[in-house]
Amino acid sequence: MAAELLxxxxxxxxxxxxSQSVHRVCAAFYATWKGPVITSEAVLTESIHLLSGxxxxxxxCIDFILRGDVVLVPSSxxxxxxxxxxxxxxxxxPMDFADSTLxxxxxxxxxxxxxxLDRDFQIYxxxxxxxxxxxxxxxxAARLPLL
Numbered sequence: 001m002a003a004e005l006l007x008x009x010x011x012x013x014x015x016x017x018x019s020q021s022v023h024r025v026c027a028a029f030y031a032t033w034k035g036p037v038i039t040s041e042a043v044l045t046e047s048i049h050l051l052s053g054x055x056x057x058x059x060x061c062i063d064f065i066l067r068g069d070v071v072l073v074p075s076s077x078x079x080x081x082x083x084x085x086x087x088x089x090x091x092x093x094p095m096d097f098a099d100s101t102l103x104x105x106x107x108x109x110x111x112x113x114x115x116x117l118d119r120d121f122q123i124y125x126x127x128x129x130x131x132x133x134x135x136x137x138x139x140x141a142a143r144l145p146l147l
Contacts, residue, residue, distance in 0.1 A: 003112075004036045009046040010022075011116050029115070029136035040073055044062075
């Protein structure tokens with residue numbers, strides 16, 4: 001079985017919004033992924049907000065989760081404490097809350113795979129040491145932070 005793939009906001013928005021320039025790349029990659037996909041409630045919230053201007057965008061995010069395509073992991077007291085430490089550590093970027101929840105999930109699940117368009121995941125480290133493997137592998141020019 002493949003390792004868990006963490007789903008970030010930009011990739012989810014790119015998957016669901018066909019008007020996004022990255023939609024085809026995101027959809028093509030996601031269609032080939034065979035392992036489990038995990039995300040956080042913070043990513044879902046951020047995605048719904050970003051898709052609020054797209055007709056049916058918010059409900060499409062929820063439907064995507066409800067179909068069982070993605071496992072939604074809620075935050076716990078322990079994970080929120082870790083998120084707080086990460087937000088302080090990466091305050092110079094600054095790291096947003098959704099990204100911090102994915103770093104915590106990476107640590108908890110022992111995975112380094114993240115489906116993202118966000119360059120900051122090149123900087124973040126799992127347990128302060130291990131780099132993320134960012135999927136899909138886009139050229140640097142095509143990898144744009146959406147938030």
